[in-house]
Amino acid sequence: MLFAAVVIPIVRDDEPAIVFVRRAEHLRRNPGQIAFPGGIIDASDAGAREAALREFEEELGLPRERVEIFAQLEDVVTLALSVTVTPFIGSIDPPVEFAFDTSETADVHEIPLRAIYEIGMLHRGTESVVHDGTRYDVPTWLFDYAGIHIWGATARMLHALVTRYPTVEALASASREKD
Numbered sequence: 001m002l003f004a005a006v007v008i009p010i011v012r013d014d015e016p017a018i019v020f021v022r023r024a025e026h027l028r029r030n031p032g033q034i035a036f037p038g039g040i041i042d043a044s045d046a047g048a049r050e051a052a053l054r055e056f057e058e059e060l061g062l063p064r065e066r067v068e069i070f071a072q073l074e075d076v077v078t079l080a081l082s083v084t085v086t087p088f089i090g091s092i093d094p095p096v097e098f099a100f101d102t103s104e105t106a107d108v109h110e111i112p113l114r115a116i117y118e119i120g121m122l123h124r125g126t127e128s129v130v131h132d133g134t135r136y137d138v139p140t141w142l143f144d145y146a147g148i149h150i151w152g153a154t155a156r157m158l159h160a161l162v163t164r165y166p167t168v169e170a171l172a173s174a175s176r177e178k179d
Contacts, residue, residue: 003083003085004039004041005048005055006038006039007067008036009036009090009092011094012175015114017112035154038055049069056090060098062092069088070177071174072087073087087160115145117162121143140152141155143155
């Protein structure tokens, strides 16, 4: 089993937004997928939080000091790769200019928080998983916005986020409090 960590970055602006990366196509794990910045916890990392901040900096090109971690969600296990992911929620004050590493990140997307909370945008669906040569269709969460398709562990983390903070205002309020 592998362990990973991500940051769910929220840009605190007049219209708060959540930041996603599109993983580079040549990567071995999840090429081209929309995800939160993050990755495998290395032996040199002091823990999950340190790994999430290191990957945040590498994948977005923002210094880790720019994000203030204010909460941690329950771990999520990826269905296909059996990776346990620890998600941290962090806030970023504007202005934000990404200088992402193209060897890891193909693109960066900011999606307005209001879109994630819009009824029906985050919805149930199925995900195909192959395990020991057998294909299974398993229920999961899905989110589509402006041509961006989010599924799998990232969509499950989005669901955990909106479950914990049921309104944009609740999340915005939490982002102003210290962890």
